[in-house]
Amino acid sequence: MEPAPKPFVVNNRLVLGIAVPMTLAYLSVPLAGLVDTAVIGQLGDAAFIGGIAVGAIILDVIFTTLNFLRSGTTGLVAQAFGANDRKEEQAILVRALLIALVAGLLIILFQVPVTRLGIVAMDVGPNVADATSNYLLVRIWAAPFMLANYALVGWALGVGRSFLVLALQTVLTLTNIVLSLLFVLDFGWGVTGVAAASVIAEMVAFFAFLPFLIPHVSGAQRPSLKRVFEKAGFARLIVVNRDIMIRSFSVLFAFAFFTRQGAALGAVTLAANSVLMHFFLVAGYFLDGFANAAEQLVGRAVGARFPPAFDRAVRLTVVWGFALALSLVGLYFLAGGTLVDMMTTSQDVRETARLYLPWACLTPLAGALAFQMDGVFIGATWSKEMRNMMLASLASFFVLCFVLMPPFGNHGLWAALLVFLGLRGLTLAWRLPVKRQGMETATI
Structure with missing residues (x-):
């Protein structure tokens, strides 16, 4: 049976x-x-x-x-x-x-x-x-x-x-x-x-x-x-893993490119950007928890062929993710200067980091939807869409860097990064209703 x-x-x-x-x-x-x-x-x-x-x-x-x-x-x-x-x-x-x-x-x-x-x-x-x-x-x-x-x-x-x-x-x-x-x-x-x-x-x-x-x-x-x-089982695992690997490598490449562009602006700017990136990395550890909840609950709902659980899982994990992101943004704006001072003793780096601190404070909010949509699409194993939206967002990041950096310098680089983070989430959210409709049709 x-x-x-x-x-x-x-x-x-x-x-x-x-x-x-x-x-x-x-x-x-x-x-x-x-x-x-x-x-x-x-x-x-x-x-x-x-x-x-x-x-x-x-x-x-x-x-x-x-x-x-x-x-x-x-x-x-x-x-x-x-x-x-x-x-x-x-x-x-x-x-x-x-x-x-x-x-x-x-x-x-x-x-x-x-x-x-x-x-x-x-x-x-x-x-x-x-x-x-x-x-x-x-x-x-x-x-x-x-x-x-x-x-x-x-x-x-x-x-x-x-x-x-x-x-x-x-x-x-x-x-x-x-x-x-x-x-x-x-x-x-x-x-x-x-x-x-x-x-x-x-x-x-x-x-x-x-x-x-x-x-x-x-x-x-x-x-x-x-x-x-079984050939089909291995094939599915390999295809899903291949697409997720491309997505993960694209994320690494984006942050490596961010670091390289910052280095071109001088050693002090590079050091300041490195300090400020810790704001986003720490936020990622928190946001990943709710993304993992989305992975399990969405995957379980897809396996059970039960759309109401799918919808509820998406809604609750997104709400919790944004609530946490807003809390982190508030904390960073209140204590960001102190946190910068704890991470470096260089006065030049401290002053430069404070100049770009507002951008770093906004990274949890910019990336919140991306974390949650990644969890949804991983759980549903819609890896092809996740890969494609990542590549489109990465291409946009490169274009924005070359457009914004000449007139705005490091401010332009940070603006491009925030748009990249936001686009990752928005493009996946844009594809979600189409994929959700396909799931409901399969259920019927």
């Missing part, structure tokens, strides 16, 4: 039950990076700090591009969960884990050329290059476990177990912090110790997750190998 979808009610408690644990999980991510930098800073060698920073940027390009293993898995699993299809939930997870294993092994196989290419691209001095190489050649061994954890988080979020994601991230962060302190300060391993701590932390988190996973994937609901390797 085919599994029967189950209608469900979306309310504020359900939204917050997903969003709050996911927000806490995301906020723990920069904590580990901050501790790593502080620990290495105790050694008194600037090259070590630079090596970790450069290595982190190179890894961000690799792993953020592969983050589709998390978001793509979430949307597909949420739909299977909504359809009450336990076998397909598990089949999707196994497929994602297999892709994670293959991708992780390929990264390890090509670690030397990837490391060299990254160092050349970053154009750093010999001491920083050596520290970066020492860091990456150890850190990159975490790739299979890190990518597998992406898939596990995607599955857990897809079935609505956000507290399990928080537990996984907490284990990962605490293990990383404790081992970094031990390996660097007690054992004297330097950047290699920080890298080794990250590798072991990813492994510990993976194996700590298994006891919670095994009961769910055992018994009569376990899918056959034939179903796991």
